[in-house]
Amino acid sequence: MQNFISQDFFRVIGSVCDENHVEGYVIGGYVRDSLLARTCKDIDIVVTGNGIDIAQQVAHKLGNNIHVSVFKNFGTAMLQFGEWNIEFVGARKESYNSDSRKPTVESGSLVDDQKRRDFTINALAIGLNSSDKGQLLDPFEGINDLNKGILRTPLDPTITYSDDPLRMMRAVRFAAQLGFTIEKDSLNAIAENRDRIKIVSKERISDELNKIILSDIPSVGFKILFDTKLLHLIFPQMTALYGVEFVGNKGHKDNFYHTLQVLDNISLNTKNLWLRWAAILHDIAKPATKRFEEGTGWTFHGHEDKGARMVPIIFNQLKLPLNEKMKYVQKLVLLHLRPIVLAQNVVTDSAVRRLLFEAGDDIYDLMTLCQADITSKNETKVKKYLHNFELVKEKLEEVESKDKVRNWQPPVTGEMIMKAFNLKPGPEIGVIKNAIREAILDGIIRNEFQEAWHFMIEKGKIMGLSPVNN
Numbered sequence: 001m002q003n004f005i006s007q008d009f010f011r012v013i014g015s016v017c018d019e020n021h022v023e024g025y026v027i028g029g030y031v032r033d034s035l036l037a038r039t040c041k042d043i044d045i046v047v048t049g050n051g052i053d054i055a056q057q058v059a060h061k062l063g064n065n066i067h068v069s070v071f072k073n074f075g076t077a078m079l080q081f082g083e084w085n086i087e088f089v090g091a092r093k094e095s096y097n098s099d100s101r102k103p104t105v106e107s108g109s110l111v112d113d114q115k116r117r118d119f120t121i122n123a124l125a126i127g128l129n130s131s132d133k134g135q136l137l138d139p140f141e142g143i144n145d146l147n148k149g150i151l152r153t154p155l156d157p158t159i160t161y162s163d164d165p166l167r168m169m170r171a172v173r174f175a176a177q178l179g180f181t182i183e184k185d186s187l188n189a190i191a192e193n194r195d196r197i198k199i200v201s202k203e204r205i206s207d208e209l210n211k212i213i214l215s216d217i218p219s220v221g222f223k224i225l226f227d228t229k230l231l232h233l234i235f236p237q238m239t240a241l242y243g244v245e246f247v248g249n250k251g252h253k254d255n256f257y258h259t260l261q262v263l264d265n266i267s268l269n270t271k272n273l274w275l276r277w278a279a280i281l282h283d284i285a286k287p288a289t290k291r292f293e294e295g296t297g298w299t300f301h302g303h304e305d306k307g308a309r310m311v312p313i314i315f316n317q318l319k320l321p322l323n324e325k326m327k328y329v330q331k332l333v334l335l336h337l338r339p340i341v342l343a344q345n346v347v348t349d350s351a352v353r354r355l356l357f358e359a360g361d362d363i364y365d366l367m368t369l370c371q372a373d374i375t376s377k378n379e380t381k382v383k384k385y386l387h388n389f390e391l392v393k394e395k396l397e398e399v400e401s402k403d404k405v406r407n408w409q410p411p412v413t414g415e416m417i418m419k420a421f422n423l424k425p426g427p428e429i430g431v432i433k434n435a436i437r438e439a440i441l442d443g444i445i446r447n448e449f450q451e452a453w454h455f456m457i458e459k460g461k462i463m464g465l466s467p468v469n470n
Helices: 008-019 029-035 051-062 110-115 142-148 157-163 166-178 184-192 194-199 202-213 219-227 230-234 255-267 273-281 303-317 324-335 338-344 349-372 379-403 414-421 427-441 449-462
Strands: 024-027 042-047 068-071 076-081 084-090 092-095 104-107 125-127 291-293 297-299
Touching: 008 024, 008 051, 008 084, 024 029, 024 110, 029 042, 029 142, 042 051, 051 068, 051 076, 051 084, 092 110, 157 166, 157 184, 166 184, 166 194, 166 202, 166 219, 166 230, 184 194, 194 230, 202 219, 202 273, 219 230, 219 255, 255 273, 255 349, 273 303, 273 324, 273 349, 303 324, 324 349, 338 349, 338 379, 349 379, 349 427, 414 427, 414 449, 427 449
Parallel strands: 042 084
Antiparallel strands: 024 042, 024 125, 068 076, 076 084, 092 104, 291 297
């Protein structure tokens, strides 16, 4: 393990621990990720003494006026050294009350500290003192679990998850990120303790959920959340997508698994968290809009509009940001059918202009979402859709270069309209502005000042307005 602690700061930490006659270890994610050949810049140091004192002494020895952030309530201290974030804490043991995931803490040994860890692969420690430098301490056979790709708790999983229910979300997250399997007893314990997730803050749950969404194959995590029924508690609108209903021999597709496929599809092309959220929410209103129509079959009319209206509710429920990110997701959900309709029909300039006008700079993200939404098992149908999508993309480029309607600004402003007809602010201004916009989008006039101005004058005359000095 010597190569894992070859950085100079590990030598300094070890010497400071020797001088203070305490044991020092690097533990947790850094050790795990190093063994998996994964990059990790966050380093946890546990000492059998006062972690804050050791951190301050290490910072002094490293020099360069390194600032130490101290968190006395948690008994931890953190410093940044180059690209590394190093956190120090004293070894401890914990006990929990049933109504909180905040433990009662007291000093302990390294093994006590390893027992409180969530998984055996996160309980691995490497000695830093001169007496055990580079020695791996693995009382719970975490190396074996790491080699087998298994997530297992150091202690009874029922106790581990009941004590701190956020660990259930972390288990799912690690399974998704690392491609590991949650050990059977541990998986059963998650299902049995799922109601305990209610004592965890929505912010912490969403933080883990976002990390699952950002994994390479997010469906892995969502399937575990669904199977353990955790998803039913934290995101019931998504579980409502599950299932197929039949009338006679006519059924619709399972929109839960369709959504997971769209999410996986889009994850091949983007790391944008909010674009992935748009994939999750694009069909979220299908259960609410589902109808069976004789002669037609199952329909979901208006699910894009209702889905867009559900986005703020879901973001608020999950304590996701109610800002431009939410509006971005809402826009993509609202527009997600539009490129698909274009790909099915003859692409007109007018339809493309309107799509560009409404999508603005998000047009290419919208196209990425719509291509991910093609999940048919009919290869001929998929090829046709993809071919048509390329035609739509070409048309988007052509129309935008010609008409410049993306992020459109009116060539004639409301102030110009008021001056042209000597008007005070009133509804006539909006009527004329809307008419100019529609004329540009329909291709009646070009998106430039002179044509818009002449159109404005004629529209005003039709409305009984007299232009000034014209």
